[in-house]
């Protein structure tokens with residue numbers, strides 16, 4: 001049997017993908033399927049840290065947030081990621097996986113705070129670490145949090161598991177003529193303003209020489225294929 005291509009990865013899970021076919025929130029069958037994918041690669045001995053987005057909750061409340069102070073709305077978004085992180089960790093617990101949630105915002109009655117050495121210890125012990133509340137700062141995204149935490153923990157790659165199967169020349173949900181890249185450089189992705197990830201996340205990964213793989217979390221077996229180094233999704237590299 002071939003071995004995994006990576007020892008330690010940062011997996012960015014799409015919040016929006018958690019909705020499944022629902023209009024917002026967390027679809028039970030969808031989160032269970034994601035956990036099954038995560039469990040499969042964790043059993044291969046890969047150290048996994050996860051950042052989950054908040055789009056499934058936050059975009060649902062966004063109309064109510066209209067006209068709000070931006071920073072306040074962003075804190076609401078970060079709290080949405082805490083809810084998703086708790087749901088994910090609980091689904092993992094039910095599947096027999098040990099996970100620890102660490103928050104970038106202090107809410108110690110709910111989850112432990114993010115402390116880097118503690119996160120590294122959990123990873124070395126084979127526990128899955130879920131980084132909640134993004135970077136802890138407004139004006140950022142969970143993609144940037146994935147780039148930041150991935151750099152901090154010495155991950156070999158950031159895996160962006162989203163609803164599309166890679167980086168396209170334009171948003172494939174809007175442009176039917178968009179074509180998919182199998183690889184692309186950070187500079188090209190930034191200069192072409194490809195919106196699959198924000199430019200801050202791309203720039204941080206570029207500067208840290210931390211590659212990103214963008215792939216579909218909806219496609220069965222895709223996460224395992226990525227982990228095994230097989231041809232799946234788009235590699236963004238220096």
Ligand SMILES: Nc1ncnc2c1ncn2[C@@H]1O[C@H](COP(=O)(O)OP(=O)(O)OP(=O)(O)O)[C@@H](O)[C@H]1O
Pocket residue numbers: 013014015016017052053054055056142143161162163164166167168169170171172173194195196197
């Ligand atoms: N050039 C592009 N290639 C691929 N996808 C693109 C591109 N431009 C825009 N997109 C859009 O980016 C989306 C993925 O990024 P986005 O950060 O919005 O979602 P997510 O990470 O899945 O959700 P969340 O923010 O809830 O975690 C895709 O669903 C796609 O519609």
Ligand SMILES: O=c1ccn([C@@H]2O[C@H](COP(=O)(O)O)[C@@H](O)[C@H]2O)c(=O)[nH]1
Pocket residue numbers: 015052053054055058073074075076077078080081133134135136137138139140141142143145
């Ligand atoms: O570091 C961060 C991370 C997130 N936010 C806010 O949360 C929402 C949800 O995150 P997504 O990455 O879009 O899923 C985001 O729109 C921001 O409003 C943040 O402020 N800082």
